[in-house]
Amino acid sequence: MSGRIILVRHAQAMTRDLVRWPNDSNRPLAPEGMREFERAARGLCMLLEEKGKIISSPCKRARQTADILRSVWSGGSVPALWKELNPEAEPTDFLERLEKENFRGDVVAFGHEPHLSRFVGLAVSGEPLSVVKFYKGGAVAIEFAQQPRPGGARLLWALPRRQLMLLGKRRSSRKHRGHDD
Numbered sequence: 001m002s003g004r005i006i007l008v009r010h011a012q013a014m015t016r017d018l019v020r021w022p023n024d025s026n027r028p029l030a031p032e033g034m035r036e037f038e039r040a041a042r043g044l045c046m047l048l049e050e051k052g053k054i055i056s057s058p059c060k061r062a063r064q065t066a067d068i069l070r071s072v073w074s075g076g077s078v079p080a081l082w083k084e085l086n087p088e089a090e091p092t093d094f095l096e097r098l099e100k101e102n103f104r105g106d107v108v109a110f111g112h113e114p115h116l117s118r119f120v121g122l123a124v125s126g127e128p129l130s131v132v133k134f135y136k137g138g139a140v141a142i143e144f145a146q147q148p149r150p151g152g153a154r155l156l157w158a159l160p161r162r163q164l165m166l167l168g169k170r171r172s173s174r175k176h177r178g179h180d181d
Helices: 031-045 060-072 091-100 115-125 161-176
Strands: 003-009 052-056 106-111 139-144 153-159
Touching: 003 060, 003 115, 031 060, 031 161, 052 060, 060 106, 091 115, 106 115, 115 139, 115 153, 153 161
Parallel strands: 003 106, 052 106
Antiparallel strands: 003 139, 139 153
């Protein structure tokens, strides 16, 4: 695989509560997180290729965030669940899995902090150190010129959720004025 990987931190989740969710992987998105990410997802679509692959951590909050993107990105696949995107996974595990895949188009990966920022560090510098800040519902794009390997990527852009929401608002207003691009 060579190409762009867009990494997205899950949207705002419900507050941790061991009584309601003894297993934190079952904790869902908060209603506000769902609403805000739907608007952010519309903006993210403006930055994506026509077709691509969606992958997600198996945790409920990441899966729900991925499903929101899928609902607004007509070219996105049904999200595939990758254990390599779990919060406790090592960034090297995710990189090794990407090396084995043969994707066409963008790959949009939904996960957690600090895993995602450590993965970006591994991809661009060769060391699994946080080099970017991921906000909930925010996205970072990197690109591998060849097969994924430590230090083989370049950082393309990093946008917090609010910036993506502004892009989505711009997209909606252009459609309402008769521009569909």
